[in-house]
Every structure is written in C-alpha cells, then in structure tokens.
Amino acid sequence: MSVTEKNPDTLIAFQGELGAYSHMAAKAKFPDMDVLPCPSFDDALDAVKNGAAKLAMIPIENSTAGRVADIHMLLPGSGLFIIGEHFETIRHCLLATKQADATSLKTVTSHVQALGQCRETLRSMNLAPIPFADTAGAAKHIAEAGDPSVGAIASKLAADVYDLQVIKENLQDQGHNTTRFVVLSKTPLVIDDISGATMTSFTFEVKNIPAALYKALGGFATNTVNMTKLESYYETDSFTATEFYADIVGDESMANVARAMEELRFHAKRVRILGTYPLERPRNMR
Secondary structure (H helix, E strand, C coil), X not given: CCHHXXXXXXXXXXXXXCCCHHHHHHHHHCCCCEEEEECCHHHHHHHHHCCCCCEEEEEEEECCCEEXXXXXXHHHHHCCEEEEEEEEECCCEEEECCCCCCCCCCEEEXXXXXXXXXXXXXXXXXXXXXXXXXXXHHHHXXXXXXXXXXXXXXXXXXXXXXXXXXEECXXXXXXXXXXXXXXXXXXXXXXXXXXXXXXXXXXXEECCXXXXXXXXXXXXXXXXXXXXXXXXXXXXXXXXXXXXXEEEECCCCCHHHHHHHHHHHHHEEEEEEEEEEECCCCCCCC
C-alpha cells in the first residue's frame, strides 16, 4: 500500500527524505505510525492542517547548533498545537558510495545544521562542506550521483535506505549532540488529561514602552515559574515588532502559572499559547 493509500490517522509527517533524523524521531516516539516525508517544514505542517497526516514531528532546537531556523516563525501561524516533545541523540555518520574510501573523498554535503555540528571534524579531515536541503536528501543525492569524491553526513538509517557505506561513525564534534523535536496536532491536549509534569510553550509581543519585557516577565520570577527558554525573533522585516518564544514548566491549571500568565497578558500586546504537553525530560532549576 502506498503512502497516499494509507489512513491519514496512522501517518506522522516530517521534513526531509526517508532516513532523516526526523524520520528516526518519528519512529522512536510513535513506532506504530507510518511516516510521511515532506519537502519542507511548510509542507509537513500543511499535511496536518489539510488532514493528510494526523501529526507532524518537527525539530525545534539542537544542543550544539541552537534553534532550527524558521520554526519559531512558522509555529504561531500554523494553527497547530504542540502535544508532545521528543529528544533524539544525533549520531552523524560520514557516508559514501561503495566505490569510495576515506582517501577518495574531497567534499561532503549535508544540511547546514549537520555541517555546523561536524565543523571541526571536517576541518581535521580536509573535507570541504557543501550545504544541502537535508541530511537524508544529501545521502540520496550522492547515491544517485555515484561520485566517490563526494560524501554525505547523515544517519546510519540513511546508509541502509540508500545502500551507502559508512566511512566514519560519530562524526559530530560534541558527543552530547541532541535535537529536541515537538509533535504537532490540529487539536490541543486537554490539561486535565495529562498525567505527570507538564510544559507550556507560547509566543508573545510586548508593548512598545520602556521596561516592557522586564514587567512582562516579572510574574514568572515572583511566582517561581521555571522558564526554560526565551528567544526573540522578528516576525517581519520591519525591525519594529519583536516577538518572543518561551517554554515554561507547568500549565495554567497551576495557581502560580496562572498568576504569571495573567501578568504577562497585562503587559503584552498579545500572547499565543502553542500548547501544553507532557514534559519528556526534566528541566531542573539551579
């Protein structure tokens, strides 16, 4: 049965080709679901919005390379909700055709995030980096091209999918290299149905007045709410309105979180709740 013939309720969409790290994350989190590869993040989100897939697995940040570009801008306007998170340990492999070896490689291609996560290792191997749309797509490309001078950085799963050899495992510069993914759905979770610790993600824009951000965030400090992430970005190219993306531990059924969010809404021009969902990995306050 082809992907198009499968029940959309059994499909989870991701950006990239088969063998991508998003593919691995989707299968790790939802082993009983089938995957739907999509050319872009927009396509993966659209697949959920138009009912072609039930969920989407989207990378949001990496422990080495930082946040994934564009995601913070895409999520608020998508109309979708975060219903889960997943942490995938990234073990990059240097892949090549069966005719290649370590001495024949001159260049290596992959997604810019993967190239950045392996920068020092590539320099030590005298391999010139060439950006590609995604990791698994790079693996597919070198398999089709058959050029023994070009390698790809991708997963071991991609090597199996595209019949490539693994020249070197654990290519990443940092051994703890981990990507955090979020799971998106058309329907938000009901807070009362979530067991265990929760996390809430939201975006907001503060008023254009002095100390607006300080005042907006003050309620989280005074109410001892653990804010684990706060990042700014521009929604347009005007540089006049700064948007903020935030993650907090807890949800608005908790009195201290409700008070903090009430104070935020008082000082902000708008607040968008992206989702409340189970906390997969503890964020300890220090």
